[in-house]
Amino acid sequence: MRLRSFALGWVQNIIDWFGEMGDLKENLAELAECGLPAALESMGERWSFLILRASFNGLHHFEEFQSTLGIARNILANRLGRLVDHGILARQPLADDRRKIEYRLTEKGAELLPAMLALRQWGERWETGCASTPILVDARDEQPIDRIAIQAHDGRVLGLKDLRWKHVADIKPLGAPRLQVVA
Amino acid sequence: MRLRSFALGWVQNIIDWFGEMGDLKENLAELAECGLPAALESMGERWSFLILRASFNGLHHFEEFQSTLGIARNILANRLGRLVDHGILARQPLADDRRKIEYRLTEKGAELLPAMLALRQWGERWETGCASTPILVDARDEQPIDRIAIQAHDGRVLGLKDLRWKHVADIKPLGAPRLQVVA
DNA sequence: GTTTTAAGTTGCAACTAGAAACTTATATTT
DNA sequence: AAATATAAGTTTCTAGTTGCAACTTAAAAC
Numbered sequence: 001m002r003l004r005s006f007a008l009g010w011v012q013n014i015i016d017w018f019g020e021m022g023d024l025k026e027n028l029a030e031l032a033e034c035g036l037p038a039a040l041e042s043m044g045e046r047w048s049f050l051i052l053r054a055s056f057n058g059l060h061h062f063e064e065f066q067s068t069l070g071i072a073r074n075i076l077a078n079r080l081g082r083l084v085d086h087g088i089l090a091r092q093p094l095a096d097d098r099r100k101i102e103y104r105l106t107e108k109g110a111e112l113l114p115a116m117l118a119l120r121q122w123g124e125r126w127e128t129g130c131a132s133t134p135i136l137v138d139a140r141d142e143q144p145i146d147r148i149a150i151q152a153h154d155g156r157v158l159g160l161k162d163l164r165w166k167h168v169a170d171i172k173p174l175g176a177p178r179l180q181v182v183a
Numbered sequence: 184m185r186l187r188s189f190a191l192g193w194v195q196n197i198i199d200w201f202g203e204m205g206d207l208k209e210n211l212a213e214l215a216e217c218g219l220p221a222a223l224e225s226m227g228e229r230w231s232f233l234i235l236r237a238s239f240n241g242l243h244h245f246e247e248f249q250s251t252l253g254i255a256r257n258i259l260a261n262r263l264g265r266l267v268d269h270g271i272l273a274r275q276p277l278a279d280d281r282r283k284i285e286y287r288l289t290e291k292g293a294e295l296l297p298a299m300l301a302l303r304q305w306g307e308r309w310e311t312g313c314a315s316t317p318i319l320v321d322a323r324d325e326q327p328i329d330r331i332a333i334q335a336h337d338g339r340v341l342g343l344k345d346l347r348w349k350h351v352a353d354i355k356p357l358g359a360p361r362l363q364v365v366a
Numbered sequence: 367g368t369t370t371t372a373a374g375t376t377g378c379a380a381c382t383a384g385a386a387a388c389t390t391a392t393a394t395t396t
Numbered sequence: 397a398a399a400t401a402t403a404a405g406t407t408t409c410t411a412g413t414t415g416c417a418a419c420t421t422a423a424a425a426c
Contacts, residue, residue: 035306115301123218
């Protein structure tokens with residue numbers, strides 16, 4: 001028995017608020033070849049993102065992940081294996097104590113940071129309601145980073161109403177035309 | 184029997200590449216109160232992100248989601264219910280045909296766009312290897328949006344080596360000191 | 367008033383997660 | 397060297413989740 005409408009009061013006002021952004025239902029066959037399913041293939045399972053976050057926070061070992069996250073050992077072994085298979089973590093037995101295995105982020109794994117931060121910032125804003133410690137700061141001036149945002153090529157921050165979906169083929173180059181592959 | 188090291192050749196070079204960013208293992212107890220687990224509570228289940236993406240692409244009805252995504256009907260019903268419960272989608276029977284239920288993104292749901300794009304861009308870069316159609320463009324000049332990036336308060340794009348973890352308490356205000364709550 | 371459509375439910379098989387005990391390889395202590 | 401301890405897993409078994417196909421229900425269309 002699910003509660004389906006706890007928020008309908010305020011939500012009602014928002015229903016028309018969100019413009020269509022130019023619906024593009026036509027080629028939803030193409031949805032399958034989008035990068036999102038591919039990303040979810042690697043990161044979409046339970047625990048994967050939390051293991052990733054722990055990696056970003058400097059954890060490198062099985063027992064560290066296990067005791068910090070409280071994940072079952074068999075599941076942790078499975079997820080670490082998958083993350084290694086996907087090239088997100090690198091597995092390396094330590095030279096000075098070969099019982100110890102070090103799991104480190106690869107470049108590919110490290111590049112998930114924007115996605116992780118965007119998700120975390122959303123959670124802070126809409127769920128927990130407050131920023132969580134520790135936070136990321138710019139090494140240069142030790143000031144907190146900005147919110148992750150969508151920006152135009154010239155750096156303007158784009159809100160949802162500033163966006164449209166468009167087919168790659170329909171996009172006209174701006175300024176100098178690009179080189180083209182002829183055959 | 185898992186394959187654990189298909190990428191160790193190139194990965195090896197990267198192991199030391201990724202600096203510690205100032206490990207902060209000390210207060211990993213605080214990991215639990217981070218926004219990420221909260222976000223995953225809403226969006227961490229299988230299909231949730233794909234339903235969200237379909238919503239961004241202009242789908243609004245049960246049968247549309249079902250036939251487009253190929254998801255089982257019971258699972259779809261369950262996920263739509265959860266997304267509504269979490270205030271990410273709003274559920275509205277249509278006035279002119281009350282069989283039809285419209286699912287629309289709320290503001291809260293729409294604000295997941297940066298997270299979804301960051302994930303998609305990562306998938307395009309590291310998994311599929313190419314941008315997928317349709318893409319998001321700036322409504323003003325119809326040019327594609329930038330990559331989602333981490334930026335300093337002054338707009339500089341920050342790479343991983345430019346970042347540190349820090350406790351909120353340790354951050355000094357820049358410029359004019361802020362007002363403080365006294366009691 | 368019979369049929370069709372939209373949005374679900376139900377029942378059941380297959381898969382996945384979780385808790386706890388067990389294994390294996392290496393390192394440390396006596 | 398033998399006994400103990402530690403790190404990183406496996407195994408086993410139970411509980412929960414996913415997925416498919418058939419069924420239901422309410423509203424519309426014919």
